[in-house]
Amino acid sequence: MTMTAPDLVGLDHYAVNVADLQRAADWYENILGFHVLQKWNTTWMVGRGNIKVGLFLRPNAKPQPDIDNTVLIxxxxxxxxxxxxxxxxxxxxxxxxxxxxxxxxxxxxxxxxxxxxxxxxxxxxxxxxxxxxxxxxxx
Missing domain, CATH: 3.10.180.10 (2,3-Dihydroxybiphenyl 1,2-Dioxygenase, domain 1)
Structure with a gap:
Protein backbone atom coordinates (compact mmCIF):
# COMPACT_ATOMS: atom_id res chain seq x y z
CA MET A 1 0.00 0.00 0.00
CA THR A 2 1.38 3.40 -1.01
CA MET A 3 1.14 6.09 1.63
CA THR A 4 0.13 9.57 0.54
CA ALA A 5 0.99 12.88 2.13
CA PRO A 6 -1.50 14.21 4.70
CA ASP A 7 -4.24 16.43 3.32
CA LEU A 8 -3.26 19.62 5.14
CA VAL A 9 -5.67 22.53 4.94
CA GLY A 10 -3.48 25.42 6.08
CA LEU A 11 -1.00 26.70 8.64
CA ASP A 12 -2.65 27.07 12.05
CA HIS A 13 0.02 29.22 13.74
CA TYR A 14 3.73 29.70 14.16
CA ALA A 15 5.43 30.08 17.54
CA VAL A 16 8.17 32.42 18.72
CA ASN A 17 10.04 32.85 21.98
CA VAL A 18 9.67 36.32 23.49
CA ALA A 19 11.24 38.10 26.46
CA ASP A 20 8.02 39.87 27.53
CA LEU A 21 4.51 38.68 26.61
CA GLN A 22 2.79 42.06 26.95
CA ARG A 23 5.48 43.91 24.97
CA ALA A 24 5.30 41.29 22.18
CA ALA A 25 1.48 41.30 22.12
CA ASP A 26 1.44 45.11 22.02
CA TRP A 27 3.90 45.12 19.10
CA TYR A 28 1.84 42.63 17.09
CA GLU A 29 -1.30 44.66 17.82
CA ASN A 30 0.18 48.07 17.00
CA ILE A 31 2.11 46.99 13.90
CA LEU A 32 0.15 44.08 12.40
CA GLY A 33 -3.30 44.63 13.90
CA PHE A 34 -3.30 41.31 15.81
CA HIS A 35 -5.30 40.82 19.01
CA VAL A 36 -4.80 38.51 21.98
CA LEU A 37 -6.92 35.44 21.30
CA GLN A 38 -5.95 33.28 24.29
CA LYS A 39 -3.75 33.58 27.36
CA TRP A 40 -2.10 30.74 29.26
CA ASN A 41 0.52 31.12 32.02
CA THR A 42 3.58 31.48 29.79
CA THR A 43 2.04 31.47 26.31
CA TRP A 44 -0.31 33.87 24.55
CA MET A 45 -1.91 33.37 21.14
CA VAL A 46 -2.30 36.53 19.07
CA GLY A 47 -3.74 36.90 15.62
CA ARG A 48 -6.29 38.21 13.18
CA GLY A 49 -8.33 36.39 10.58
CA ASN A 50 -6.67 33.09 9.80
CA ILE A 51 -3.17 34.20 10.93
CA LYS A 52 -2.06 33.30 14.46
CA VAL A 53 1.22 33.57 16.37
CA GLY A 54 2.03 31.76 19.60
CA LEU A 55 4.11 33.94 21.92
CA PHE A 56 6.14 31.79 24.34
CA LEU A 57 7.61 33.57 27.36
CA ARG A 58 11.35 32.91 27.60
CA PRO A 59 12.73 35.87 29.61
CA ASN A 60 16.28 34.48 29.71
CA ALA A 61 16.53 33.49 26.04
CA LYS A 62 19.35 35.03 24.02
CA PRO A 63 19.15 35.97 20.32
CA GLN A 64 21.13 33.82 17.89
CA PRO A 65 24.24 35.80 16.92
CA ASP A 66 24.60 34.35 13.40
CA ILE A 67 21.32 33.17 11.90
CA ASP A 68 22.92 32.59 8.49
CA ASN A 69 25.02 29.78 9.98
CA THR A 70 22.41 28.35 12.36
CA VAL A 71 19.66 25.87 11.55
CA LEU A 72 16.47 27.74 12.44
CA ILE A 73 13.43 29.30 10.87
Missing amino acids: QHIAFLVDGDKFARVHQFLNEKGIETEGPDDSGIAFSIFFKDADGHSLEVTAYHPAAEPLRQPGRA
Missing part, protein backbone atom coordinates in the same frame (compact mmCIF):
# COMPACT_ATOMS: atom_id res chain seq x y z
CA GLN A 74 14.89 32.34 9.14
CA HIS A 75 11.77 34.46 8.74
CA ILE A 76 7.99 34.41 8.41
CA ALA A 77 6.36 36.04 5.35
CA PHE A 78 2.95 37.67 5.35
CA LEU A 79 1.12 38.03 2.03
CA VAL A 80 -0.65 41.22 0.95
CA ASP A 81 -2.45 42.11 -2.25
CA GLY A 82 -0.18 43.97 -4.65
CA ASP A 83 -2.19 47.19 -4.47
CA LYS A 84 -1.59 47.35 -0.70
CA PHE A 85 2.16 46.68 -0.71
CA ALA A 86 3.30 50.33 -0.90
CA ARG A 87 0.85 51.32 1.85
CA VAL A 88 2.21 48.61 4.19
CA HIS A 89 5.76 49.83 3.54
CA GLN A 90 4.74 53.42 4.26
CA PHE A 91 2.87 52.35 7.42
CA LEU A 92 5.91 50.49 8.79
CA ASN A 93 8.10 53.53 8.12
CA GLU A 94 5.58 55.81 9.83
CA LYS A 95 5.63 53.52 12.87
CA GLY A 96 9.42 53.81 13.02
CA ILE A 97 10.01 50.20 11.98
CA GLU A 98 13.32 49.82 10.13
CA THR A 99 12.80 47.96 6.85
CA GLU A 100 15.01 46.42 4.19
CA GLY A 101 13.83 46.58 0.61
CA PRO A 102 11.67 46.53 -1.25
CA ASP A 103 13.33 43.66 -3.06
CA ASP A 104 12.05 42.26 -6.35
CA SER A 105 12.58 38.51 -6.74
CA GLY A 106 11.18 38.57 -10.26
CA ILE A 107 7.81 37.19 -9.15
CA ALA A 108 7.14 39.26 -6.03
CA PHE A 109 8.11 42.37 -4.10
CA SER A 110 9.22 41.96 -0.47
CA ILE A 111 10.12 44.12 2.50
CA PHE A 112 11.83 42.75 5.60
CA PHE A 113 11.66 43.98 9.19
CA LYS A 114 11.95 42.72 12.77
CA ASP A 115 9.43 42.37 15.59
CA ALA A 116 10.01 43.55 19.16
CA ASP A 117 12.18 40.50 19.94
CA GLY A 118 14.20 40.66 16.73
CA HIS A 119 12.39 37.91 14.77
CA SER A 120 12.68 38.49 11.04
CA LEU A 121 9.39 39.13 9.26
CA GLU A 122 8.53 39.80 5.63
CA VAL A 123 5.63 41.31 3.77
CA THR A 124 5.39 40.14 0.18
CA ALA A 125 3.12 40.84 -2.78
CA TYR A 126 3.23 38.84 -6.01
CA HIS A 127 3.48 40.56 -9.36
CA PRO A 128 0.08 40.66 -11.08
CA ALA A 129 1.09 38.20 -13.83
CA ALA A 130 2.82 35.76 -11.50
CA GLU A 131 1.03 32.71 -10.17
CA PRO A 132 2.23 30.63 -7.24
CA LEU A 133 3.99 27.40 -8.19
CA ARG A 134 1.63 24.45 -8.30
CA GLN A 135 2.38 20.85 -7.45
CA PRO A 136 2.35 18.53 -10.47
CA GLY A 137 -1.08 17.02 -10.96
CA ARG A 138 -2.81 19.67 -8.76
CA ALA A 139 -5.23 22.30 -9.98
Whole structure:
Protein backbone atom coordinates (compact mmCIF):
# COMPACT_ATOMS: atom_id res chain seq x y z
CA MET A 1 0.00 0.00 0.00
CA THR A 2 1.38 3.40 -1.01
CA MET A 3 1.14 6.09 1.63
CA THR A 4 0.13 9.57 0.54
CA ALA A 5 0.99 12.88 2.13
CA PRO A 6 -1.50 14.21 4.70
CA ASP A 7 -4.24 16.43 3.32
CA LEU A 8 -3.26 19.62 5.14
CA VAL A 9 -5.67 22.53 4.94
CA GLY A 10 -3.48 25.42 6.08
CA LEU A 11 -1.00 26.70 8.64
CA ASP A 12 -2.65 27.07 12.05
CA HIS A 13 0.02 29.22 13.74
CA TYR A 14 3.73 29.70 14.16
CA ALA A 15 5.43 30.08 17.54
CA VAL A 16 8.17 32.42 18.72
CA ASN A 17 10.04 32.85 21.98
CA VAL A 18 9.67 36.32 23.49
CA ALA A 19 11.24 38.10 26.46
CA ASP A 20 8.02 39.87 27.53
CA LEU A 21 4.51 38.68 26.61
CA GLN A 22 2.79 42.06 26.95
CA ARG A 23 5.48 43.91 24.97
CA ALA A 24 5.30 41.29 22.18
CA ALA A 25 1.48 41.30 22.12
CA ASP A 26 1.44 45.11 22.02
CA TRP A 27 3.90 45.12 19.10
CA TYR A 28 1.84 42.63 17.09
CA GLU A 29 -1.30 44.66 17.82
CA ASN A 30 0.18 48.07 17.00
CA ILE A 31 2.11 46.99 13.90
CA LEU A 32 0.15 44.08 12.40
CA GLY A 33 -3.30 44.63 13.90
CA PHE A 34 -3.30 41.31 15.81
CA HIS A 35 -5.30 40.82 19.01
CA VAL A 36 -4.80 38.51 21.98
CA LEU A 37 -6.92 35.44 21.30
CA GLN A 38 -5.95 33.28 24.29
CA LYS A 39 -3.75 33.58 27.36
CA TRP A 40 -2.10 30.74 29.26
CA ASN A 41 0.52 31.12 32.02
CA THR A 42 3.58 31.48 29.79
CA THR A 43 2.04 31.47 26.31
CA TRP A 44 -0.31 33.87 24.55
CA MET A 45 -1.91 33.37 21.14
CA VAL A 46 -2.30 36.53 19.07
CA GLY A 47 -3.74 36.90 15.62
CA ARG A 48 -6.29 38.21 13.18
CA GLY A 49 -8.33 36.39 10.58
CA ASN A 50 -6.67 33.09 9.80
CA ILE A 51 -3.17 34.20 10.93
CA LYS A 52 -2.06 33.30 14.46
CA VAL A 53 1.22 33.57 16.37
CA GLY A 54 2.03 31.76 19.60
CA LEU A 55 4.11 33.94 21.92
CA PHE A 56 6.14 31.79 24.34
CA LEU A 57 7.61 33.57 27.36
CA ARG A 58 11.35 32.91 27.60
CA PRO A 59 12.73 35.87 29.61
CA ASN A 60 16.28 34.48 29.71
CA ALA A 61 16.53 33.49 26.04
CA LYS A 62 19.35 35.03 24.02
CA PRO A 63 19.15 35.97 20.32
CA GLN A 64 21.13 33.82 17.89
CA PRO A 65 24.24 35.80 16.92
CA ASP A 66 24.60 34.35 13.40
CA ILE A 67 21.32 33.17 11.90
CA ASP A 68 22.92 32.59 8.49
CA ASN A 69 25.02 29.78 9.98
CA THR A 70 22.41 28.35 12.36
CA VAL A 71 19.66 25.87 11.55
CA LEU A 72 16.47 27.74 12.44
CA ILE A 73 13.43 29.30 10.87
CA GLN A 74 14.89 32.34 9.14
CA HIS A 75 11.77 34.46 8.74
CA ILE A 76 7.99 34.41 8.41
CA ALA A 77 6.36 36.04 5.35
CA PHE A 78 2.95 37.67 5.35
CA LEU A 79 1.12 38.03 2.03
CA VAL A 80 -0.65 41.22 0.95
CA ASP A 81 -2.45 42.11 -2.25
CA GLY A 82 -0.18 43.97 -4.65
CA ASP A 83 -2.19 47.19 -4.47
CA LYS A 84 -1.59 47.35 -0.70
CA PHE A 85 2.16 46.68 -0.71
CA ALA A 86 3.30 50.33 -0.90
CA ARG A 87 0.85 51.32 1.85
CA VAL A 88 2.21 48.61 4.19
CA HIS A 89 5.76 49.83 3.54
CA GLN A 90 4.74 53.42 4.26
CA PHE A 91 2.87 52.35 7.42
CA LEU A 92 5.91 50.49 8.79
CA ASN A 93 8.10 53.53 8.12
CA GLU A 94 5.58 55.81 9.83
CA LYS A 95 5.63 53.52 12.87
CA GLY A 96 9.42 53.81 13.02
CA ILE A 97 10.01 50.20 11.98
CA GLU A 98 13.32 49.82 10.13
CA THR A 99 12.80 47.96 6.85
CA GLU A 100 15.01 46.42 4.19
CA GLY A 101 13.83 46.58 0.61
CA PRO A 102 11.67 46.53 -1.25
CA ASP A 103 13.33 43.66 -3.06
CA ASP A 104 12.05 42.26 -6.35
CA SER A 105 12.58 38.51 -6.74
CA GLY A 106 11.18 38.57 -10.26
CA ILE A 107 7.81 37.19 -9.15
CA ALA A 108 7.14 39.26 -6.03
CA PHE A 109 8.11 42.37 -4.10
CA SER A 110 9.22 41.96 -0.47
CA ILE A 111 10.12 44.12 2.50
CA PHE A 112 11.83 42.75 5.60
CA PHE A 113 11.66 43.98 9.19
CA LYS A 114 11.95 42.72 12.77
CA ASP A 115 9.43 42.37 15.59
CA ALA A 116 10.01 43.55 19.16
CA ASP A 117 12.18 40.50 19.94
CA GLY A 118 14.20 40.66 16.73
CA HIS A 119 12.39 37.91 14.77
CA SER A 120 12.68 38.49 11.04
CA LEU A 121 9.39 39.13 9.26
CA GLU A 122 8.53 39.80 5.63
CA VAL A 123 5.63 41.31 3.77
CA THR A 124 5.39 40.14 0.18
CA ALA A 125 3.12 40.84 -2.78
CA TYR A 126 3.23 38.84 -6.01
CA HIS A 127 3.48 40.56 -9.36
CA PRO A 128 0.08 40.66 -11.08
CA ALA A 129 1.09 38.20 -13.83
CA ALA A 130 2.82 35.76 -11.50
CA GLU A 131 1.03 32.71 -10.17
CA PRO A 132 2.23 30.63 -7.24
CA LEU A 133 3.99 27.40 -8.19
CA ARG A 134 1.63 24.45 -8.30
CA GLN A 135 2.38 20.85 -7.45
CA PRO A 136 2.35 18.53 -10.47
CA GLY A 137 -1.08 17.02 -10.96
CA ARG A 138 -2.81 19.67 -8.76
CA ALA A 139 -5.23 22.30 -9.98
